[in-house]
Amino acid sequence: MTEIFTDQKRDAEIDKYNPQEHISSIFYMCPLDRSFYENEKPYFMNIPVHNMPGLKQTNVNYSRRRVAITDIRGHEDLFTLDKTGFAVAKFETSLKHSDFQDPHAIVSQYYDEVKRFLQENTDCCFVLPFDYQVRRKDPNQKSTSRGAPGRAQPFASIHADQTERAAMRRLEYFHPEEFARFRNYRIQIVNVWRPLRGPVYDAPLAMCDYRTVDATDRVATDIIFPDYLGETYNFWANPKHRLYFVDGQRNDEAWMIKCFDSKTDNDPSIAPFAPHVSFPYLKVDREQYTPRESIEVRTFVFYKV
Template identity: 30%
Template sequence: MEKPRETTQGDSNLRESPNLVKHVDTELIFWRRPENQCMVIDFTSSKPEECMAAAAKMDEKRPVRIHDIRGQESQFSLEENGFEYVQHDIPAMDKISESGYADKVIIPKTEELVQRITGATRTITFAHRVRCLATDNALLANNRAPAHSVHSDFTATGALHHLETVVPEAAERESILRGRVRIINAWRPLKAVQKDPLAVCDWQTLDWRRDSIANRIILPHGWNELGKYVFDNTQTWYYLSGQQPHEPVVFSQFDSARVGEGGLTLPHSAFVDPDFVDSPARESIEIKMFAFG
């Protein structure tokens, strides 16, 4: 593979040309390696702020180079690497603030995209989130600030548990599980990304048995299990510089065909690009869905 050429840090025109490649040296927030491969945070037994403080003690920042995939997008795929950048237009993305536009237009068109990429015959979107706030710890509770922590939305156990919520009928769920079941996250900017881009880790460079930690979160209404990750210098991270609204990244958060390989629960995180710390807050939308078949 030809090595991408690097640009000079601080070039004001970096985002104006799609032909420029810009790797970023930054820090990502991983977890320290715990004694066990599973950590439980029980919000029903302690105050929320105590639980958050306990989890924060696990954080550690590690220096990472985020490689710019610009110009090499076609060399990575959902099947092989766990993520795929695609060209996909949705009209009038500026209408996202209008009531019902996401449900009527953006989500259906994104489901069509995922079906085309994966070959799924059915999709069920179970969550979507617009992020449009600056990085500020005081704002994290409302889930609209970028998520600066290396994580996956589910573990394999958590994904199958969540299927029970999305498809509560046991007979239907058993029928679905006879085929391939995936969870896909489709992430796209609403405007060209400068501040807090999204980085994804190439699954082929991750030793999931060594690097993944199950983080079970117990809430009054139930539980979820997401993935946390420890740092290793074999991991390779990518992003797309100057990512535009028509350049979504589609990445795996679970694949029942890959349970023996960790379920393809791809780690991802927002990261700080030192050139754009004072830029306006990132605006993006993520859509999470089950894809069956």
């Protein structure tokens, strides 16, 4: 049996409760490519390249690691946005399952629910949702497939959505009025991730405690759009990474995933982001679960200072 890559030292606060662990696998950037990226920055083309001779969709290769993922069920209060980079809280929606096939319903109704959720669970003064992603798992797709619009696949490589540089550039480029109004506030990007069906026993989401991430683990990666250049983090494998999930996550439980925090410039004790990844749930037979469906809304969150 393949050896578990995760460091087996257990000294986190949750460990005194002897939490359950799930053994699964996730993808990291392939360590054999380290020297290659000294000369060519990692990238992903978020546009079709099949009619562009010589271009590849991405120059990033991944390798699989067998990891331990700790269940935080019953101990959710030990994890906060500032301490670990993620948190989980109750989220009720008035929308029906079928409503999430309607972009207008998501933007006109669900966005308001996300705003209220974040205002109730943080001390923020303003929330600006700017994007969303609905994912519907297709069991016939390869684990590395990104899927298609409206049917995006769970993302199986560990990542963080925004680099520090890309976060403020995005705010200024796409939302100049809010950039001018809030540029001197504390600014975060927080993703709100929630299952559309629960409990989730297919490709659940795992969070990585930011405190277990070394600065040299992260690799800035260009995301190339037709009209915009974004930048995210991929990660080198590190056995110190401590991963967590909520076993059987219900559709009234939502992750808050920090992707950026301007306050970390002056306070390095505050988590700037939380790497995250979906993983194969191996405790049940495939016939016993429905393919995962989820929605993630990405938001700018502002605080008075």
